[in-house]
Amino acid sequence: MSAIRTILVATDLKQRSAAAPVRAVALARELGARVVLVHAMPERGGTVTRFRLRNPIKDHASVQATFEQIKTQYSDVEIDTVITTGTVEDVISRTARDVSADLVVLGLHKVRAVLDTLRLTSMERITLAVPCPVLIAHTGGTQQYRRVLGAITFAPASAKAMATAGQIAPHAEFHAIHALQLPLKDKLSTAESEDGSTMTQTALLRDAFMRLDGLPDMDLPEVIPGGVHEVLQFRIQELKPDLIVIGSASGRKSDSLGNYARDLMRAPPADLLVAKPC
Incomplete structure (x- = not known):
């Protein structure tokens, strides 16, 4: 089995995904891997119209600034960033292939009580779409798994x-x-x-x-x-x-x-x- 060299971590910068970058960085240190931070920006129109941002340029800059802070905080780890538009599952699955990810790290799923009973969640669609295993990290620890x-x-x-x-x-x-x-x-x-x-x-x-x-x-x-x-x-x-x-x-x-x-x-x-x- 090939070594884990690239860890892709997706974050919406909300509290439910806060543990994902922390765990990805901890694993990267342990494994000598690089981290690719990914954030999907809502598109103008299409199926995500209802999530349209009021000022996409400003929000893109805000995300980039947050990613730069993360890179500075974890300067001992190689961290690349990807900020692009599209649905979450499309952006993550496409990026995972583009960077040859060996592991994808996600945060917790946002519960939608009714919709979750009718269709796959974004997390489930991502798991099926990406070419590598998925780690759902939510406990917030940095210690090695015991x-x-x-x-x-x-x-x-x-x-x-x-x-x-x-x-x-x-x-x-x-x-x-x-x-x-x-x-x-x-x-x-x-x-x-x-x-x-x-x-x-x-x-x-x-x-x-x-x-x-x-x-x-x-x-x-x-x-x-x-x-x-x-x-x-x-x-x-x-x-x-x-x-x-x-x-x-x-x-x-x-x-x-x-x-x-x-x-x-x-x-x-x-x-x-x-x-x-x-």
Whole structure:
């Protein structure tokens, strides 16, 4: 797996995204990477007319001034800036490709209770559009991640997510769990088949997963019968991770987000790393 050399961080300069540049800079120091600060300016007209700025020139200058302050504050890190017009997802996905970003760092999503139930959020569209993993940073810390919990499915997206976590948290303690929803026949069975039970098949998948290249040093992932929400919540309360890692999908539809990934992204209990398949 190639090293992380360029970290793109998107910010709307609001409080909900304040932690993103701080975390991006901390990672850049640790990894010897550069940071690209990105801000999307609303267009005049089109689909974002209702967000039109009263004085775009002045606001562009204000954003640039804020970015210059950030560059001065973190002068030990190479920081480039991009301020351009367009929708947030278009600007970020285009810039991520232009600068060959290895990681995108975002802040928290602005909750829109009704619209969020009807469509993908900007954060979710960005995650699907960019060519690299996405870190949702909102805790505001600069210390290295110390405890990482992966909610994995043994699919390629999970492998990519865990490998990336190993890069951005090289000194962390790693744990991984797999929530196994057993079919009724296995729940009612009193004796497992040697080669056909769901538990046996899952164990084989786990063994194959652990042989993949690039995974961080970690114990064998736990396979825990139950729903993923319940299982992960229990382990979060027990381990108190400062980074949670998930794949974008279970493997059935690599170009979409799984329901649980979407739930976590909208209200992450800790910093959250999301990756698509390689």
